[in-house]
Amino acid sequence: MNTRTPPLAQEFVAFAVEAGVLRFGEFKTKAGRLSPYFFNAGLFDDGAKLGRLAGFYARTLIDSGIQFDMIFGPAxxxxxxxxxxxxELARLGHNxxxxYNRKEAKDHGEGGTLVGAPVQGRVLIIDDVISAGTSVRESIAMIQAAGATPCGxxxxxDRQEKAVENGVESPKSAVQYVxxxxxxxxxxxxxxxxxxQYLQTTSSPAIAAHAGAVQAYRDRYGV
Known part of the structure; x- marks a missing residue:
């Protein structure tokens, strides 16, 4: 995994909390765990929030050094x-x-399941999180079927927690698997x-109060 710039990561976490996208409480995950936090990227739901989110993605990608020719977004x-x-990448000089794909193939017009630019060259897959790696595997299959190469x-x-496969806890996370x-x-x-780190350094007592629960969750399920 790439080396992040800590200030950028901290800025993003603060933004996600302020936007109500990163919430604290008790949430049941797909793996059946009770998580003290929940991240819902679907709540980046207006132009300003989506624009800021894109800025974080673009800056992180540029810093990562991953070389790619195009972007693929799974439905x-x-x-x-x-x-x-x-x-945002085009605005920063990286056009x-x-x-992206449709969930169901279109039988009229241009047809097929892929929409947008021809899928070719080195293709970067973009998504909100990796839960079980299923979406990534499906994207890889579509990209390879088009004759292109998945590159990142x-x-x-990254929840940085142990994945669950067929009801069995894995020692590795979904991101590590990918x-x-x-x-x-x-x-x-x-x-x-x-x-x-954000919870331990925030000036908000109400937000800082969740640090213990998040640390306990990481101690139990973290990788």
């Missing part, structure tokens, strides 16, 4: 992310084409460690 959240990040994955938040088993570098804007 559904990846579609908006791919478009927004492509706009890249982008494409960009996400907003990095090691699928041989793809993963660029994350921030991780659970950055969230903990």
């Amino acid at each position: 559904y959240k990846g579609i908006t992310l791919a478009a927004a990040v492509a706009i 890249k084409p982008f494409a 994955v960009s996400i907003a938040l 990095s090691e088993q699928l041989q793809l570098p993963v660029s994350a804007i921030a991780g659970l460690s950055d969230l903990l």
Whole structure:
């Protein structure tokens, strides 16, 4: 995984909390765990928030050094992310084409499941998080079927916790699985460690009060 610039990660966590995208309480995850925090990228739901989010993705990607020719956004959240990040990269002088997929193939017009620029060259997959790696594997299959090469994955938040496969807890996280088993570098804007640092240094007592629960969760499920 790429080396993050800590100030950028801290800035992102603060932004996600302020935007109500990163919330604290008790939330049940897909793995059935009770998590003290929840990240819902679908709540970056207006132009200003989406624009700032795209800025974090673009700056993190540029810092990561991952070389790519185009962006691919898996349906559904990846579609908006791919478009927004492509706009921001172009603004920063890195104009890249982008494409995305439909959930169901279209049988009229241009047809097929892929929309946007031709999928070719080195393709970067962009999504909000990696939960089980399923979306990444599906994206890889579509990219390879088009004759292109998956070259990396960009996400907003790495939960840095043990994955669950077929009901069994793995010693590795979903991000580690993608990095090691699928041989793809993963660029994350921030991780659970950055969230903990934010909670431990914030000037807000109400937000800082969640540090203990998040630390306990990481001690139990972290990698």
